[in-house]
Amino acid sequence: MLCEGAIMIALSLVLGLLKVFELPQGGSVSLEMLPLLLFCVRWGMGGGLIACFAFGILQVFIQGAVSWGWQSILLDYVLAFGVIGVAGLGKGKPGGIFWGSILGGAARFIIHYISGITIYKIVAPTEIFGTVFDNPSLYSLVYNGSYVGIDIVLCLVIFGILYAPLKKYFTGADLKK
Template sequence: MNTKSHLRTRMLCEGALMVALAQILGYLKLAEAPNGGSITFAMFPIILFAVRWGLRPGLMAGFLFGLLQLIFDGAYAWGWQSMLLDYLVAFTPLGLAGLFRGKSWGLFAGTLAGCLARFAIHYISGVTVYKILAPTEFLNWTFSSPALYSLVYNGSYMLPNTIITLLISVVLYVPLKRFILGLDLK
């Protein structure tokens, strides 16, 4: 019997597990950029949770994951603005995947929406906060434009992260379809 209280407790437990799993997966870095940002499998659990439970729980899970990244992952930041934008604000929009709750294609659209929003926040941070580094070198290129530097730098890890999350979604969609769509909650 799925009472409202039971579902809320289940949502909180699943959220805690998914945030913890994301944190653990965040330590398994495939690559790491010199000024923060890495390529990991960590976004998938947050996006999966958001698509399963909806926007508000998804945004909260993204925020909590960002907070854990800030506290435990050796935050790379240039002041409080960078800490706020690159961690708390940037990871929260992964929960936008919750806008696609219950849709058969929601996991894929949610991944794109959450990752694009996270990239946008990192881009804004790069243009506003990290402009103090200009001119700077990255990938053997010298950038004098903070906008171009932010686009290339943040794209260098966000594009692979988005692709990885989409690939995980493709592989797990069929075996987890009932779970992803929340059919077990009805």
């Protein structure tokens, strides 16, 4: 588990550097959640939380952090990526890779959303996607939803394509004795 966790964290860090697009206040579309979600669903929530928190901490140092102080680093990196570990609740369950991914991605979004309405409200009013936002709650919903939602959908599509040939790995059947 330890070796697989280290490999998945490293792969996530590399995939996080390959961004489809990046938003001005941080946040980007990438496949960095893919290996983390797979690890969580294979090994469960305990190991998943540890691996995801480790990824969040390493991400600050390796990929760099866009922040407005230590609070936003704690929320947008350590906690937001750490809670992806709840995807581990899908371990051993039918379709666990899919609903676990949705659960982990939703948990990440919730932390980013909280960060947006508490810390990043200082940038309001602001414009994004051609619309000016005065309301920090709506801004955070649109801003964070725009990239986290796409990340979740990309992961689900890739897991859907790979599910039939790699089902025993997605369900952790290869780990059973």
